[in-house]
Amino acid sequence: MINVPEEFQSRIKQILPEDEFNRFMQSYQENPAQGLRLNPLKGVNPEILPSIPVTPTPVPWCDFGYYYEEGQRPGKHPFHAAGLYYIQEPSAMAVVEALQPEPGERILDLCAAPGGKATQIAGYLRHEGLLVANEIHPKRNKALSENLERWGARNILVTNEPPDKLSRWFPEYFDRIVVDAPCSGEGMFRKLPEAIEDWSEEKVAHCAALQQEILPEAVKMLKPGGVMVYSTCTFSAEENEKQIETFLEMYPEFTLEPVLCAEFFQAATLPHTVRLWPHKLRGEGHFIARLRKRNSLDSAIGPSVNRASRESAKAKKGPDRGRKEQNLSASLPSLPADVYRWYERFCQESLNTVPQGPYLLFGDQLYAVSEELPSLERLKVTRTGLHLGTIKKGRFEPAHALALALSPGEWKKSVDLSPDSDEVYRYLRGESLSVPNRDGGWTIVTVSGYPIGWGKVAEGQLKNHYPKGLRWT
Template sequence: MYLPDKFCDEMKRILGDEYEDYLASMDASRKYGLRVNTAKISVEDFLKITPFELTPIPYISNGFYYDEKEQPSKHPYYFAGLYYLQDPSAMTPASRLPVEEGDVVLDLCAAPGGKATELGAKLHGTGLLIANDISSKRAKALLKNIELFGVENSFIVTEYPAKLVEYFTGFFDKILIDAPCSGEGMFRKDPAMVKAWEQNGPEFYAKLQREILEQALPMLKEGGMLLYSTCTFSPLEDEGSVQYLLSLDPSLKLVDMEGYSGFVKGNPAWIDSGNKELEKCVRMFPHKLDGEGHFLALLQKGEKAAVKKVHFSQKRKGLKGEEKKLFEEFQTQMNRTFDPERLESKNGMIYYMPEKLPDMKGLRFLRSGLFMGEMKKKRFEPSQSLAMALKREDYKKRVEFSADDEEVFRYLKGETILLQPEQIVDEGKKPGGWYLVCVDGFPLGWGKAAGMTLKNKYHQGWRLL
């Protein structure tokens, strides 16, 4: 494939004798990755039901290689949010940021959601995930993936980092910055990146990265951890940007990450630095492992606090009058309860708000919390995002399909379904009404039954084409 001379000269400088091996890897086929959503299913259980031939990615505990011919994006399990399709190397940053339940986490450059969905899965419905992207168009894809994964404790924002600092100084336990970069590690996956590199190379992106890092660092609390990553090989954007970040706060320290034989340590000499700590950074090259190019560095700010900081929490107004009555009527069909003080109505749209979300007035955002559904005339209509956040046992009335049932594909295409008695599970007192449609026990969406006919309520924008 075509590679610019200036890029090749730099790769010869940093790779030396390995340069020819790198060139050969650029003519090899790229690898495809699948990452299991451990918030919905364990890796062990997924392997029992998967129809695909999978090979473990040795450096990702819940990641697997698959053959692109199998088309996992067309399988019902994809629509149930059981996995995310992602370049194997791109799974590494979220896997190496040690998110714990209850953490308040920021994914600063989050679209389209590959890393944010993994961070959300690690939280298991606790704490708070704020996922930001300055592009509202890209953030729409981010929102869909967050909803598909069933992440209910999220806030999807479309702001510049400088604006976020006004709201979140010293707020986050963990921050992930997968920074805009020159994309050298993606040349094999997307050759169009080469032309983009010729227009805006490492010098352009290094300046942008350092602006982002300057703005992000004040949002990290004392003892908090920040993971910086790129998909480029450029030392200016990699070790160079990390060294710049270290210069901003003397309490920042690089932290060792879980290793792998194919990883390469950072090299301070490539930026004429004598800081041996930069060797704790991790580089990923396509001639060293099965994946594309990536770089990551994990840093901690000051000493880890013995007791977690209590984040701001506020009570919501809850639902009133007719809205409260209609929602409570719907909730009689559920085996899960929602804290009424976290419910909020915005012009008839009902949201379940994260506990640790402060007042966001003035910020541009696409979604705050879990969108539960909408109040219509004398009824509550549950949302697609609510269906994805539920477990099968959370709802009393269900339609159960198997993954190889032709009816499940008809449902995903938006068609009306004529039900069979063995497909219906009804713990409720009244037949009919809203049913949670599941595939092998995992929710897909809603349907509304009248007799044995199921009117399709699957989200129109998500339907299988």
């Protein structure tokens, strides 16, 4: 049984009528909703569901989303290691549905770790356009980068910057931005009881102030005519409706727009914004607002006084403000001839394709980057494009990310394992496997035909190249 703080209950009483408040409190006696989202980048469709150890029920507001039952553990299945689905709380799936990303667009996920929204966006982009996934905290940034790798996302840039620094690199650059803001987490009390310990009225005030600092940076990075989705997993009005009200006063060039699938959610007090209440749907608590920035042609309204003074204060810190967009691929040196030869030789021996550039050689690491990228100089980048592999003396060693991004037909040699076999678990633990009568060399290890990593075959043994940091214990 979950006990929530008295002060929190008093605050909810101010938002909900009495009978609803009682139903809301009863929702704490129920289990949190569990969900997973299938990966369209790997062509995964619902036919896979009977092979996953879950009892799936569709999430009404997300085509790829499915509930599963408490006690089921799809995260501990080899299909999860193959990136066939992402474990995500069902209400959280509504945020990217509200964003409606389109292939070919430039999209920013400003507060992106561990990557629930970012993987969902990458699925919609279908490798066309660019996803910049930013996370300020280095440890969480690592998880974000690994989750996007497992997802097989190619056209990505993962950065580790505070929003006010990132905004200097990307002025009016993005078609769509999601600000899934750091918040007091009241909507996650059922799922993460530690959020209850962490909660206080001061935390609500602190998060509201933080959100007020983050939003103006997102504004700077959004193209005129672009869409921004703001979301939280909390109930406090200060972090939700009041936050957006203040925002609209500061930025009159923005208007609220309807959220897709709003019929499944509760209308919030601001027109078009929605709340997801745990006593009204099968999911945890969320707030979503979709905003559009007016096109520059009709943005005759100037900034409000508050905004003008805030911007002039910040401008002092911004040496790169107003920088022109420079394309990274135009400035990339071509690969040294021997490096390309080693890479090409690996592709000829092991793949039926040569993943195309532009190529970026960072130290001994080779990447295929997006044509879209601006210059990344002095930006903290943790992953860019598709990590192809490492240049060793006279040879090329493929990256785990390359295995996870390949589609059937793109590799020459593979060892397929059954998801129920001992061998697949032995592979995931880092053990060598016996593979008699196989050609030697780099070999993709698949589970039911989906790549989970590399192995190298010699003398009837598959040497394990599943990354040490990801191995199962």
